[in-house]
Amino acid sequence: MLSSLPLDERRGLVDKMLDRSQAGAIFHDPMFAAALEEQFLFFDGRRYDALAWCIMPNHAHVVICCHSEISLGQIVRTWKNQTVRAAAASRGRRVEIFARDYFDRFMRNGIQTQRAIAYVEQNPIAVGLCEASEEWRFSSAWHRARGWMPKTENLPISIGTGSY
Template sequence: MMQATLEVGEDNGRYVLHAWCVMPNHVHVLIEPRIPLRSIVQAWKAYSGRWALANNGRLALGIAGEAFWMRDYWDRFIRSDAHLRAVVAYIGNNPVTAGLCARAEQWQWSSARRRREETPAAEW
C-alpha cells in the first residue's frame, strides 16, 4: 500500500521518485520534489495512515490509538552525485542491515528489487 502511495505521487508529477524502502516501522524515500516537501509528506501520511487505521483490525496491525505516523520527518539535501549514490545504497541496504534479508534486491518493499528487475544482468 505504501509503495502504491509513493508511485501515485510520482505519476501525478508531485516529485521524481529515485529510491524507496518500506521497513516494518519506518519508510525511507529519496525524491526530487516538484511541490513543497511538507505537502508531499502530509499527503503520504494522511492517505497511508487512514488506510492503516481502517484496516488495523482485519490485518491485526496492532495499532493502538488513533495516530499512525510520528509528527516529524527527517529530510536531507543531496549535495553531489557521490552523495546521491551513497543515499540510494543506504536506502536499498536498510533491510539487509536490519537482518531482514541477505541482499537488497530480496526485499520486495523496495526500489532495490525493482531496480534489479529492470537492470540487465550484464550491468550487475
C-alpha cells in the first residue's frame, strides 16, 4: 500500500507512525539523546551548518546545510557510528539504535527551509510531549532559547526566535 502512494504522502505517513509509536524509543534515555545531539553539534560549522534538530523518543529530525566536500550520507553515517560507539561504551555492549537508512529532503529555497525548521521544532508539541518548542531539551529550539543561533549568513533565509 505505501509503495503506491506519492513520496511526500509516504513520508508523511511514516512521520505520523513514528510520532505515535513508542517502539524503539531509545532516545527516551537522556544519555542516548545527548550522545546523538553531541554528534549533531560536533561538526556544526565544519562539515555542515546545523539549522534545526529535534530528537524525539524513537527518531530524530535534522535540518542542515551541507558543505560541498562532504556528502549527506557520510555525515549521517558519522552521526550513527559515533552515537552507537558512545552508547556501547556506556552500556558495555553494542546497542542497535538506528534504522539502516534515512529519509532526506532537499530544500530549494528559504521558504521550504523555514517550513522544515518549523516542522522539526514543532514536532514535540504536535505529539503532546511539551507545550512550547523551547521546552523540549534535545532540540535546536531549546538551545536557541539559551543563546545558540544557527549560521545563516550564506543562506537565503533568516531565522529568528518564536514561530515561523
